[in-house]
Amino acid sequence: MIRALATALALIAPAALAGDYGAALPAPISAETCPTDTTDWTKAALERSLTPQLGLPPVPHPVDNPPTEAKIALGRKLFFDRRLSINRTMSCAMCHVPELGFANWELATAIGVEGRSVKRNAPSVINVGFLSPLFHDGRDPALETQFVAPLVTRNEMANPSIGHVVAELTHLPDYRPLFDAAFTAPASLDRIGQALGAYQCSLTLGNSAFDRWFYGGDEAAMDAAAQRGFELFTGKADCASCHLIDADHALFTDQAFHDTGYGRRREERRQNPPASHLVQVAPGVVHQVDFSRIRAVSAPREADLGRYEVTEEPADRWKFRTPGLRNLAVTAPYMHDGALTTLGEVLEFYNMGGAGHPDQDARIRPLGLNPAELADI
Numbered sequence: 001m002i003r004a005l006a007t008a009l010a011l012i013a014p015a016a017l018a019g020d021y022g023a024a025l026p027a028p029i030s031a032e033t034c035p036t037d038t039t040d041w042t043k044a045a046l047e048r049s050l051t052p053q054l055g056l057p058p059v060p061h062p063v064d065n066p067p068t069e070a071k072i073a074l075g076r077k078l079f080f081d082r083r084l085s086i087n088r089t090m091s092c093a094m095c096h097v098p099e100l101g102f103a104n105w106e107l108a109t110a111i112g113v114e115g116r117s118v119k120r121n122a123p124s125v126i127n128v129g130f131l132s133p134l135f136h137d138g139r140d141p142a143l144e145t146q147f148v149a150p151l152v153t154r155n156e157m158a159n160p161s162i163g164h165v166v167a168e169l170t171h172l173p174d175y176r177p178l179f180d181a182a183f184t185a186p187a188s189l190d191r192i193g194q195a196l197g198a199y200q201c202s203l204t205l206g207n208s209a210f211d212r213w214f215y216g217g218d219e220a221a222m223d224a225a226a227q228r229g230f231e232l233f234t235g236k237a238d239c240a241s242c243h244l245i246d247a248d249h250a251l252f253t254d255q256a257f258h259d260t261g262y263g264r265r266r267e268e269r270r271q272n273p274p275a276s277h278l279v280q281v282a283p284g285v286v287h288q289v290d291f292s293r294i295r296a297v298s299a300p301r302e303a304d305l306g307r308y309e310v311t312e313e314p315a316d317r318w319k320f321r322t323p324g325l326r327n328l329a330v331t332a333p334y335m336h337d338g339a340l341t342t343l344g345e346v347l348e349f350y351n352m353g354g355a356g357h358p359d360q361d362a363r364i365r366p367l368g369l370n371p372a373e374l375a376d377i
């Protein structure tokens with residue numbers, strides 16, 4: 001079924017789903033594969049954010065930030081504006097790349113201004129309006145406040161302060177009419193957040209093959225293999241107990257934090273790195289590189305304690321928020337550190353029973369799925 005969700009967009013080269021390490025990357029989304037009507041896009045975006053699509057709940061817009069076309073237009077301009085970073089080179093859209101599913105499937109972990117490394121994978125912001133809390137560790141509750149982090153984090157857009165960004169925007173003449181239209185007021189911290197929130201809430205995408213099959217009653221929308229995969233996903237493999245499927249919609253996440261064993265395994269590997277590493281030097285070109293050479297040129301890998309970094313509760317160590325599984329084929333690579341390149345590797349991880357450490361969630365256990373069952377899932 002994952003495969004069905006992934007291919008539901010029909011945008012993706014099947015090679016992206018091949019299980020091989022270093023398999024060809026999917027072709028970026030282009031005008032041919034994803035025709036868009038650019039006339040009246042704000043109207044269409046507002047409609048998307050107000051009208052539930054098959055398989056999705058209504059967007060839970062904050063009461064004090066109802067969407068309008070003017071806010072969405074302003075939010076989109078902000079999202080794509082490189083002037084919002086310290087050296088005017090980097091926009092939100094350079095890590096959440098629209099052509100790459102609003103994620104970045106070319107990088108395991110994000111890279112900010114001046115090539116500074118970020119320890120986590122940039123998630124897709126498609127359907128992000130349904131999520132709370134935000135980030136892999138859930139450290140921010142809402143889109144209206146979340147944006148401050150990337151703007152001022154040293155290894156992302158690196159602005160010296162958030163007041164600096166507000167001051168810049170107040171002085172940029174092209175923004176004045178847009179803030180006026182959206183808020184009849186000049187740029188402010190809250191208004192930037194509201195506009196970015198309204199724009200990101202319009203990035204909804206439902207009505208997948210799975211939705212048409214499961215919620216729409218269209219028997220032909222999913223083939224027999226995907227239907228068998230669904231049975232395993234919700235049954236023997238028990239994926240749906242965390243990647244939830246509700247009676248009238250599915251976000252494929254319980255929006256809660258779990259220890260799958262993956263974070264602990266990453267930490268063990270960070271402390272005891274393998275002698276050599278596979279490195280993709282160009283699409284499809286992968287070399288086995290001695291780790292000492294990698295270490296010589298890269299920033300040291302940081303530890304990542306997941307939810308613990310927010311709560312400081314020992315029990316939250318290595319817990320991460322369950323990601324939604326929609327549009328998976330355009331949101332590779334996977335997991336909070338993007339170290340799993342293909343869905344095949346993710347399934348292998350689950351089938352082995354995760355990392356097998358004693359504190360991991362009891363549902364992550366050896367699943368005994370045979371290759372045909374894995375293919376169906």
Ligand code: HEC
Binds near residue numbers: 120125147156
């Ligand atoms: C340098 C790359 C980079 C830039 C630039 C960037 N982001 Fe992100 N974004 C990330 C990464 C990495 C994460 C995950 C971080 C984490 O979980 O700690 C993330 C997470 C998010 C999330 C949370 C998604 C979720 O599933 O919880 C949202 C929303 C978001 N970014 C929006 C933005 C906006 C808006 C901007 C511009 C103001 C922006 N990002 C700029 C890399 C980036």
Ligand code: HEC
Binds near residue numbers: 328343
């Ligand atoms: C105990 C809850 C739980 C169960 C059960 C579970 N998952 Fe997950 N899943 C998670 C969490 C938490 C993550 C994020 C882990 C991380 O980033 O370190 C995740 C990540 C993933 C990802 C990566 C998504 C991305 O965008 O990075 C996929 C794919 C996935 N799970 C599929 C499955 C499948 C298939 C099953 C059943 C075999 C399953 N999960 C069972 C909680 C669970």
